[in-house]
Amino acid sequence: MSRKIERLINLTIALLATKRYLTKKEIFSSVDGYEGSPETKERMFERDKDDLRNLGIHIEVGGFDPAFDDEAGYRITSENYQLDIGNISGSDVALLSLAAEAWRGAALDEAAQSALIKLKSIGVESDLDAIPNISPQLRTPNIDFEAISQAIAQRGVLTFTYIGRDLELQNRRVAPYAISTRKGFWYLAGLDLEKNSVRTFRLDRIDGLIQANKSSTRYEIPVDFDIVNYLENVGESEIATVDVRKGKAHLLRIHALTLVDKGEWDQMTLSYQDQSRIIESILWHGDDVLVVAPQELRNGVISALKDLVRSHV
Amino acid sequence: MSKIPQTPLSRTSRLLDLVPYVSAHQGIELKILADVFEVTSNQMVADLTTLWMCGLPGYTPLELMDLSFDSGYVTIHNAQTLSQPRNLTIEESIALLLGLDLVMQSLPDDRKDLKTMATALIDKLSLRANLPSPLRAEPENDHHIKSAILVAISSKKLMKIKYHSLYSDEITTREIQPVEIRTENLHDYVWAYCEKAQAFRSFRTDRILHCEQAHGSATLTGTTADKVSAIPYSLKIRTNKREAMERFNLSKAQMSSKTTSHAYSQEWLIRSVMASAGSSELTEPAEIRAEIAASAAQILQKYGKS
Structure with a gap:
């Protein structure tokens, strides 16, 4: 296991450190850990690329000139790799820590903690004295945040079965815009692709799993869409x-x-x-x-x- | 201690995040570092040992990362390439955005400065994560009540509470000795010995309108568990089935043509059937059914008069 981890880290370092694109040949000869027949190395490299992508590391492909039958090259740019949040203060870090702590024991606990580690790695110490002693908590029983957040991020489409007013099961296809809590329930708002209008769904009324799919047509989340306003103003008062x-x-x-x-x-x-x-x-x-x-x-x-x-x- | 099963990917991810963390916290105690990453000290030593073998191509001491942790304190040098923290993943951004919104709304009103700061962070993170539509989390209003309950639990002190009991629609003042806070269906309940009832009762924290410390400690003379008898009932649900399922807290399996369940309060049962506005019919018990008919007829009369 360690060998593979070492190789992935060495590959990340090599691709980050290079200014120009590295060809596979260069990678195999310089990065530690690529061993065996050319086919083995090739397979290893393909898997490693997938693994790094799954970790959210974006590998750029380029640098080849088809006219000269050049080989493709690879690199990771620091703009893509590094956290860029601008200047942040100790009070900012304290607020972000509270935000992460709000997930203790709830759905996105792990993601919140790993985000916090990254923020604390910027090197600014949390100034807890600057903020009042509050510890708000989020509650998220059995909610599939992963599918929803992936779909929101990639502007993908969610498909799920929704329990209708008379318990009839409805198949919904929704381009998600946002999620929110209201009066103790979680809501998802988005464009219902069958009805072609914005709808909200109470997440506890979704039956079974939520599937996130790539969208065939790209959609944009309206910039001025505010889920709280939407939930509060469904009709005329x-x-x-x-x-x-x-x-x-x-x-x-x-x-x-x-x-x-x-x-x-x-x-x-x-x-x-x-x-x-x-x-x-x-x-x-x-x-x-x-x-x-x-x-x-x-x-x-x-x-x-x-x-x-x-x-x- | 580690919560997630170790996979090469989860370890790689942790190692990549270790480098910037240690770079920003040179000389950190190994034990503390292990706690931050929620792993055992042994696992942390294994992680650091693996990192020690990594570096720029060439892999001579000049190119390898220079780690030291034998003394129990961790330092890292020659790790510039990885020393900046990684970008947030989309899940991490969503977690922080929802958390920040909750924090912002939970801040006291006189801390406009911090609210502005939190809003600026939300804007910055949303822009970076390409999430234009705000993610919103509503705070609960009973935070100070819960803090007071926790104090009473740990100090074993009596509390005086003003409580809105939903089914009887009354506000009562009681002295309780809280035992624990439980969470069920998104709501917090405090399980406590109630002096007034001389028995254990559970109170929903968001219906505690006011609380303060009382003097003395509980007498605890009553039964340890509240002996409530369940009322079996049957329903015929005509329309709005989903609403009935949620109102009467039924499972899908119970949603047959004749639904049977148990209620723990007659008041709750009557109010729930009334509130279903005719879409659910209580078939049994007959006396409660008759009471609903009488009550509805009596209210109708009032409308007739005015």
Whole structure:
């Protein structure tokens, strides 16, 4: 195992140190570890190139002139290889450390820790005294971040099975834009390629594995796309006026826009986008919450109550 | 100790990252270095030994990396080619971006300076990683509550909490002795002995509205486990099946024509059926079914009057 590792490191060093492209012949004669028949060396080299690419190391191919039947050459440029994050301060490193620590025990823990090692290798010491003592944590049960992040990075396409409203399984093809948490759930936003419009998906409603595929047509992520705005503004907002019994419906009270004391009851206004969602929250509170306006919402609640009576008597 | 199984690739990756790390931390203690890379000291010695054999073509002492670690402290020289840290992989960038967004939003409001700094870092990293659309992570609001609970657990002190109990929709004040924090379905719960109930109860941390240290310690006279009896129930789910599955916390296997499950609170069951707005029908138990019908009829009357 060590021999292979040594060879990969020596190859990386040789390709990074060279200013011009190195031909395979030069590599085989100068880089330690290429032994055996020409075919063996060739196979070793092909595998090594793949391995380095899998480590995220980009090998440039070039330097040959087809007119003269020249051999292809290889090199790694320092611009591609090295981390270039400009000037960073001790406070920056402290913030980045907190960012990495937020993944402890969660999906991207390993990636976060290896990123942190790279950042700490810049040689700037973390100034922990500069930042308040907070330790926010991310939670990511069973989420396939790898497929999603690869697809976002390569502008690839994700295919997955999504559980629809009536548990029907839908096959989706999505060009992913971004991921976000909201109210304890993870969401993926992207262009649904069948529907040709932007959609959001709750990740816990994906059934089975997410596959990342190369896209046949390249797409761009809109520069001004903001997933949080998108999730918050799915439709036009309406204002509901509701009567709420004193000391009750604390879940709704948190979102009250206005509140008027009416003795035994309070009258509140609430903003909502999805009528069926707000009807659910109103009904959850039983006779502690009554809709005053708009009439359409009142009718919606009345019709749901009639359904409930009809199906339960 | 190493979390990931060793493959030649994972080791190569670690070795490539070791060179810039040691270059920036000359003379670092071997044990500390092993901890940073989350490997054993023996593994670290093996890694350093392998690196010692690497260098520029020629591989004479002039070209090989010059490592020293026999003293228990690690130094590296003659390693300029690899001395700069490697670029971040896309996963690493995504991890940092989501983490930074969470950190930025968790910073106190009076630290505008740090928020600006975090935003600048996010912009810089997004640009480098070619991720124009922001990755967002929402912070939880109960951080200070959890810190206080952890203090109470370690000091075995009583806490006074103001708690919103969802099913009865009441805010109560209780004295509890926290035992541990558990995470289930993205939420944190504190498992604690409740003086008021004289039994162990679990409280969702984000529904603890306020907490403070109380005097004294718990009496612990009650039962060690809360004896709650499960209420078996049956549902007929007409439409919005996915929503019903999530609301009633059912598995796919339970989503047959007649769904049966158990509830631990009658209040929860009634509220959940009401909130499903007629798309789910409770078929059993009959008395709760009758109560739902009566309750819905009574609310209807109120709408009729106004």
